[in-house]
Amino acid sequence: MADYKDVYESFWKQIIEDEKGNINKDQLMKELSDYKYLLDSIPSVYEEVTCHGVSKPFADPKYVMESHREAFINRRYALEDLKNMSVMAKHYSPFEKVVSLGAIEEYLK
Template sequence: MKWTETTHQEVWEGEWKDICTNEDGTVNLDQIQRELFDYAFILDQVPKVYEEVAGLSKPNAYANSVIDHFERKRKDTFEMWLKDFIDNCEDTYKLHKESDNGQDNEFAEGIKWVLDELKEDFGIE
């Protein structure tokens, strides 16, 4: 459904009329109250999820907007983690490379290999 091309009357007819009216066409108040209860729950909960995963707080955001924000946030978080990881590995490499212990030098070479692979795989200089 394209929300920008749909009226509230069309949504009522297509989605809610059969659910919220009796067979004789009268309004089923109990069912409307149940639907509004569910809607109130969604209005309370959805913004919390949107805020956490995408930094958005409006419950009527388009799904693609929430997903795009989430993907950007996830990518930024990963890049920050990767940078910290590489920085820590480089510090560890230097520490072990400068050691007089042969095993430390072998360990340093293993770390160097991992660093080179990560940098190549993620295009990091």
């Protein structure tokens, strides 16, 4: 995690200080209000995209993304994979293909 002094100097200082270095209290309150909104909102987003696997606002983003990928299937890729796994079925019309339940279960592991 970045040093808080470096973060302040490189990001926050220009937002909440004037040219003389005086803190604009009203601007500071706005920024803190926005930050509070994010802290309150992030857990619900994380819970949704990870199927309730992650909720802490300061969770490592890589972990959140990994949890998301684990919890959800990209439909476009899944459909293409299932099409590639399909085989012609003798008891269906020549235009239909099937994928076995076992193959689907293995795919979803």
